[in-house]
Amino acid sequence: xxxxxxxxxxxxxxxxxxxxxxxxxxxxxxxxxxxxxxxxxxxxxxxxxxxxxxxxxxxxxxxxxxxxxxxxxxxxxxxxxxxxxxxxxxxxxxxxxxxxxxxxxxxxxxxxxxxxxxxxxxxxxxxxxxxxxxxxxxxxxxxxxxxxxxxxxxxxxxxxxxxxxxxxxxxxxxxxxxxxxxxxxxxxxxxxxxxxxxxxxxxxxxxxxxxxxxxxxxxxxxxxxxxxxxxxxxxxxxxxxxxxxxxxxxxxxxxxxxxxxxxxxxxxxxxxxxxxxxxxxxxxxxxxxxxxxxxxxxxxxxxxxxxxxxxxxxxxxxxxxxxxxxxxxxxxxxxxxxxxxxxxxxxxxxxxxxxxxxxxxxxxxxxxxxxxxxxxxxxxxxxxxxxxxxxxxxxxxxxxxxxxxx
Numbered sequence: 001x002x003x004x005x006x007x008x009x010x011x012x013x014x015x016x017x018x019x020x021x022x023x024x025x026x027x028x029x030x031x032x033x034x035x036x037x038x039x040x041x042x043x044x045x046x047x048x049x050x051x052x053x054x055x056x057x058x059x060x061x062x063x064x065x066x067x068x069x070x071x072x073x074x075x076x077x078x079x080x081x082x083x084x085x086x087x088x089x090x091x092x093x094x095x096x097x098x099x100x101x102x103x104x105x106x107x108x109x110x111x112x113x114x115x116x117x118x119x120x121x122x123x124x125x126x127x128x129x130x131x132x133x134x135x136x137x138x139x140x141x142x143x144x145x146x147x148x149x150x151x152x153x154x155x156x157x158x159x160x161x162x163x164x165x166x167x168x169x170x171x172x173x174x175x176x177x178x179x180x181x182x183x184x185x186x187x188x189x190x191x192x193x194x195x196x197x198x199x200x201x202x203x204x205x206x207x208x209x210x211x212x213x214x215x216x217x218x219x220x221x222x223x224x225x226x227x228x229x230x231x232x233x234x235x236x237x238x239x240x241x242x243x244x245x246x247x248x249x250x251x252x253x254x255x256x257x258x259x260x261x262x263x264x265x266x267x268x269x270x271x272x273x274x275x276x277x278x279x280x281x282x283x284x285x286x287x288x289x290x291x292x293x294x295x296x297x298x299x300x301x302x303x304x305x306x307x308x309x310x311x312x313x314x315x316x317x318x319x320x321x322x323x324x325x326x327x328x329x330x331x332x333x334x335x336x337x338x339x340x341x342x343x344x345x346x347x348x349x350x351x352x353x354x355x356x357x358x359x360x361x362x363x364x365x366x367x368x369x370x371x372x373x374x375x376x377x378x379x380x381x382x383x384x385x386x387x388x389x390x391x392x393x394x395x396x397x398x399x400x401x402x403x404x405x406x
Contacts, residue, residue: 001085002026002096004077006070008044020070022077024100026093033100037066061121065114072108072147110140110147112189126317127254127274135181138165150195153186158204180206214348215355216340221246223338237307238330240291242349247288249370250350253327257308257320264305273372280372
């Protein structure tokens, strides 16, 4: 009976990665099959024959990818061995090794997911990477962490996955997010020639349900501006960042966090929107400068324009997320003070800018360009909830008028 195991050989050069081999044994003969996978000695557990994947490692995505590829390839080799044993035909070790060498490049779904995650991490597309991690983790949970080939993914499986998500009480918009992201990853596999070009998502609902209104009125903006807060307090800073986001056409908090002083030139702030990579230029006006001047002392030694990042963080993305969390916490307290019915967050500034623009009869095409959307359709979807809110407010006024006249 033939066996195959993964073995690690450390490099003879100190500080260099070692290499993985597959050790094939059959009828007292053996073959060593070299792989293209490399890790450091302290990243390999020889007793468990497993890659050590630490939560704190900056190579986490890469190590997961290596482990996933090894798992998949071992599984395929064991299938070859099993198939040969089932037909009861004598096979030499070279016969088995030849079939193993002829295996196509790894087409494991999980390995491909991890490859894409590692790629986004390398590109510093952290938001997209986190979306991929979240969607991949859910699909792996659905599969009980049993890997599969892309050819095994079918429309029936996607319908079962959708039902599985719903049965866990997950909201429609979150279900749609998981399915859209999974579809994106599948389409990337099709483009890479790793998956068949089948439309396995044709019967799957990936659109979002309309959410509650997340915009506030101009009057509410004025209340926030005029609210008496201690200068320099955490509430004061949260207010300033919210207002600046609104003044900057609803700029996303992540884009504000990474604005550099060098992005401000000749009375214009120029930046690339992280989500869509569009270059946006916004005229720099007095209310914006007033806020920036207020924090000049805090930012004097920083390359960043705003007091969100310092440039000294080991993980700027983690620092930005922490700052966003703290800002939203303080904004909710501000919202409660002025009697808002919805939680005040940094994202409300973006919705509010779009809402005010819409009610001022500014063309949707202009709003779309101002917000840095990739397509006109995105803006139309974005504004749907605002239209619904306006209709609901009108209906409420009508009902109040009728009740008053009864």
